[in-house]
Amino acid sequence: MKERQEAIKRYIERKGDVTLSELSNAFSDWSEMTIRRDLEFLEQRRFLIRTKRGARIMPTSYEVSVGMYGEREKRNCDLKQEIATKAASLVETDISMFLDAGSTAMMFARELPDRNLIVITSAPNIGIEIVLKKTNPTVILLGGTLARKTISISGLNVLDQLKTLNIDTAFMCASGYTDATGFSVGGQHECVLKRAVIASARRVIMMMDSSKLNSILPFTFARLSDVDTFITDSKAPESIKAAFRAAGIEVI
Amino acid sequence: MKERQEAIKRYIERKGDVTLSELSNAFSDWSEMTIRRDLEFLEQRRFLIRTKRGARIMPTSYEVSVGMYGEREKRNCDLKQEIATKAASLVETDISMFLDAGSTAMMFARELPDRNLIVITSAPNIGIEIVLKKTNPTVILLGGTLARKTISISGLNVLDQLKTLNIDTAFMCASGYTDATGFSVGGQHECVLKRAVIASARRVIMMMDSSKLNSILPFTFARLSDVDTFITDSKAPESIKAAFRAAGIEVI
DNA sequence: AGATGATTTGAGATTATTTCACAAATCTGC
DNA sequence: GCAGATTTGTGAAATAATCTCAAATCATCT
Numbered sequence: 289m290k291e292r293q294e295a296i297k298r299y300i301e302r303k304g305d306v307t308l309s310e311l312s313n314a315f316s317d318w319s320e321m322t323i324r325r326d327l328e329f330l331e332q333r334r335f336l337i338r339t340k341r342g343a344r345i346m347p348t349s350y351e352v353s354v355g356m357y358g359e360r361e362k363r364n365c366d367l368k369q370e371i372a373t374k375a376a377s378l379v380e381t382d383i384s385m386f387l388d389a390g391s392t393a394m395m396f397a398r399e400l401p402d403r404n405l406i407v408i409t410s411a412p413n414i415g416i417e418i419v420l421k422k423t424n425p426t427v428i429l430l431g432g433t434l435a436r437k438t439i440s441i442s443g444l445n446v447l448d449q450l451k452t453l454n455i456d457t458a459f460m461c462a463s464g465y466t467d468a469t470g471f472s473v474g475g476q477h478e479c480v481l482k483r484a485v486i487a488s489a490r491r492v493i494m495m496m497d498s499s500k501l502n503s504i505l506p507f508t509f510a511r512l513s514d515v516d517t518f519i520t521d522s523k524a525p526e527s528i529k530a531a532f533r534a535a536g537i538e539v540i
Numbered sequence: 541m542k543e544r545q546e547a548i549k550r551y552i553e554r555k556g557d558v559t560l561s562e563l564s565n566a567f568s569d570w571s572e573m574t575i576r577r578d579l580e581f582l583e584q585r586r587f588l589i590r591t592k593r594g595a596r597i598m599p600t601s602y603e604v605s606v607g608m609y610g611e612r613e614k615r616n617c618d619l620k621q622e623i624a625t626k627a628a629s630l631v632e633t634d635i636s637m638f639l640d641a642g643s644t645a646m647m648f649a650r651e652l653p654d655r656n657l658i659v660i661t662s663a664p665n666i667g668i669e670i671v672l673k674k675t676n677p678t679v680i681l682l683g684g685t686l687a688r689k690t691i692s693i694s695g696l697n698v699l700d701q702l703k704t705l706n707i708d709t710a711f712m713c714a715s716g717y718t719d720a721t722g723f724s725v726g727g728q729h730e731c732v733l734k735r736a737v738i739a740s741a742r743r744v745i746m747m748m749d750s751s752k753l754n755s756i757l758p759f760t761f762a763r764l765s766d767v768d769t770f771i772t773d774s775k776a777p778e779s780i781k782a783a784f785r786a787a788g789i790e791v792i
Numbered sequence: 793a794g795a796t797g798a799t800t801t802g803a804g805a806t807t808a809t810t811t812c813a814c815a816a817a818t819c820t821g822c
Numbered sequence: 823g824c825a826g827a828t829t830t831g832t833g834a835a836a837t838a839a840t841c842t843c844a845a846a847t848c849a850t851c852t
Contacts, residue, residue: 324839339589369554416664432681441683443680592809
């Protein structure tokens with residue numbers, strides 16, 4: 289990236305939102321056309337978004353919540369949405385629930401009914417989303433080291449924190465499932481946390497879109513017997529749904 | 541808000557970012573002009589931002605970080621920026637620092653050098669900002685209940701968590717200061733946390749823009765003697781700076 | 793240093809988008 | 823069912839974004 293582009297980026301980061309004429313005034317050594325091209329360049333790299341007559345800084349958490357894993361995530365957005373809507377209908381008032389990290393969980397958070405309940409989560413972006421968009425739920429964030437890739441908390445004492453909290457229903461996400469390996473994820477820390485949550489929750493609800501079925505990730509955190517309810521989308525093959533039902537799991 | 545506007549809002553919330561033609565296709569009962577007006581309406585209410593040929597959902601944490609307390613905050617943006625830049629120059633590599641919640645702290649987080657250091661914070665939005673924009677710092681988030689107004693953590697065991705963490709330098713924000721009352725804030729929970737941090741930090745750096753000098757808030761969390769370094773903007777009156785210096789505080 | 797090729801830049805023309813003004817349609821309260 | 827207020831749609835005017843291409847700049851090699 290060029291020096292000018294860095295400078296424009298910094299300028300916009302400070303101002304928050306600028307017009308093109310303001311920019312071309314501030315950077316009068318270059319033409320409007322050049323600045324326009326730089327904005328396009330910076331937009332492609334997700335540093336900002338261009339608005340009608342200028343640009344605005346790319347707000348941080350949006351990317352995390354919706355586009356974090358790139359286009360693949362966006363493509364399955366409809367599936368996740370379907371799952372999120374179904375899951376939201378299972379939320380009871382006045383309970384304490386755990387909400388996992390992940391983009392499905394974020395969509396679920398958006399669909400969460402605005403009622404009295406306690407949401408415990410390891411994903412600060414999801415906690416913020418809830419606290420800003422809803423007025424009634426209480427959000428409890430676990431503390432610890434914030435992982436860059438997953439925007440979720442892990443650390444030596446998350447397990448201790450969980451011990452002091454009672455979880456009624458746990459809404460969990462998985463990145464992979466096969467009959468042989470069970471539900472798996474890519475990170476070891478996540479795996480440990482998920483296991484602890486599942487062990488302490490009265491009811492475990494697993495949310496997973498059909499694109500993740502039949503894939504294996506390094507760390508298994510749950511078996512079929514750990515799960516009470518399974519929520520997936522309409523594209524999931526009937527065979528898997530039937531197998532889950534046969535294992536005594538409610539499939540929605 | 542009308543039903544159509546709610547529907548448009550929901551549609552955009554799900555899609556993330558849409559074009560006007562896409563919207564006018566989805567809401568074909570109304571003309572493009574009407575939808576355009578609805579977008580304008582929704583933009584004013586901060587639900588979305590309009591882009592070149594459409595609109596995009598208003599990303600959650602952006603509001604918190606920049607416009608949270610409304611226009612008043614934006615007006616002092618330059619002052620806070622000045623403070624943030626000064627504060628960033630004081631950051632040492634390979635130390636453990638505490639970073640307070642608040643909009644000045646958020647701007648500081650943006651200016652934070654991308655080096656090896658440990659940032660402990662009670663503000664999840666600030667933690668996310670750092671983790672997404674920088675590659676080197678390690679972020680440790682305190683756990684507990686997430687407060688709606690301040691987007692900061694409080695709770696019974698934050699003090700216990702602090703006991704397990706060693707803080708070298710604490711970068712603190714205050715909402716008010718007078719000679720008689722010391723540094724004060726509006727919330728009781730914040731106050732308790734700030735006190736604990738100040739008690740355990742080797743060096744306390746107070747950041748405060750001049751607009752907050754000579755105002756009093758309910759809870760005092762620090763006196764002059766607790767502070768090692770005071771960072772303010774160029775509009776701060778010399779008399780106060782001189783008084784601070786007389787008290788043995790480094791004023792920047 | 794000078795030639796060569798690649799990249800970057802700026803001005804104007806072109807195209808697309810947004811705004812504006814006003815008339816038609818719809819809604820509201822009586 | 824009527825009068826006033828609000829909302830909506832249409833097309834013209836204004837505004838902004840994109841495209842094209844030639845000039846300028848930069849980098850590389852001899």
